[in-house]
Amino acid sequence: MDRLLDPSFVLGHMNYWLFVVLMMTGLYIVVARGNLLKKIVGLNIFQAAVFMLYISAGKVRGGTAPILTDNPGEAYSNPLPHVLILTAIVVGIATTALGLALTTRINEVYGTIEEDEILEIDHQETEREVAAILATSAQDSANA
Amino acid sequence: MELAITLFLFCAIVATAIAITTIRSLFAVVMLSGVISLLSALLFVLMDAVDVAFTEAAVGAGISTVLMLGTIALTSRTQKDIKRNNLIPLAVIILTGLVLIDGTLDMPSFGAPDSPAQTHVGAAYIARTADEIHIPNIVTAVLASYRGYDTLGEVTVVFTAGLGVVLLLGGMGARSRKRRQEEEG
Known part of the structure; x- marks a missing residue:
């Protein structure tokens, strides 16, 4: 020191x-x-x-x-x-x-070009896809 | 005196960089980054690196400013006011900075002629350039002759980056026209 x-x-x-x-x-x-x-x-x-x-x-x-x-x-x-x-x-x-x-x-x-908004959009997209997949699988099981 | 000017320019660069962190207008940010490039070109001249100063003034202050201006023209001109928690980044940079400063304490003082960087291979290039390459500028001799293959590699990197830019932006005009047509009809 x-x-x-x-x-x-x-x-x-x-x-x-x-x-x-x-x-x-x-x-x-x-x-x-x-x-x-x-x-x-x-x-x-x-x-x-x-x-x-x-x-x-x-x-x-x-x-x-x-x-x-x-x-x-x-x-x-x-x-x-x-x-x-x-x-x-x-x-x-x-x-x-x-x-x-x-x-x-x-x-x-x-x-x-704001990182937080891009992440938010990605997040919503994923949620929508998951919801769509869940809906189709529910329909499949109802048909079976 | 020379040291005083060097330190003054260095402080000016640091002040400009700190201003960039707080300014929201992206146009001002781009201009200030050009200012940093010009100030560092001055600093390079003071530290005897004339070739580097030349390149920095042309490439850093010229081309990169133009590219950034193009980008803000295509995207947006202001940074949005988004609340973020800045405490963790601040803690990280202070910690990293302290570690780095601790590392500099053992470095030879600025400009010392007997530091390890000066006493090894650099002196050999200075001694041999006149006889072997027959040009006075040692930096050019090393860049284009002794380490010519490295420069070839550098050109490959620039070519790859250029290819990447073309692939990313190619057809942008056509895409936006198509989108506009879809919106209209």
Whole structure:
């Protein structure tokens, strides 16, 4: 716990803590909000937080962008997290597009993009089907 | 100074994200998510990830905002006011957050040149790119040459997602026309 009172430790780790707060905000939107579009925005925020963590890990104090210069003594930041996150951003937009397409399709069928209303409609549908099955089986046994 | 700007931008992103949780208008939500993308692009530039900043500004703030605007145009513009019990999610995220923060305490401090992430394979790519690939941008060299197969895999993922979108939304116009005709006649 002594470390938490040391200003250089706190400043050096502030980034990670802010990333945790951002990630948890995204998770909260996904879990606590019923609107499907908002859930996708929440997922994007969660994802952005992961990007931050990786890029933070690649940063070198006093370093420059990993593009080779003529100066032989130049310090570069680590290029590997950048490559990983480039791929992740492109895959992220692909999954976002798929999620948005699903949302649009759900809206077409259910007429709403609120999770609670969709569940309610599903519930009523199931009850109606069960009632229909019970009615036919009662009729069958009466005929027999 | 650089650290101060980094932390300020980070705080601005967190504040925007918290605003998104409370706003009902989906248009505002989409715009704020574009703001988050732009702010994070700035942050990436500060943290030396120029290629990532470029992609984030184009893809995150550009394409994804357009896709989301299209979606709200096809669905609805406001989030309905539905009462939910938010105590359990709140407890879950606070608990998860505390566990994650506990995990960060053992991490090397931000920008440390001797952290494990800097001392292994990354340095090898920096040393070899000039001789082996003959281009100055190391990120491009790794993406398109050293790890070219991974990029091919990424293209496969994007293709699959595109196929999924076409299958989900294909014929939507025809379906809605048919429904309208049935309602009329």
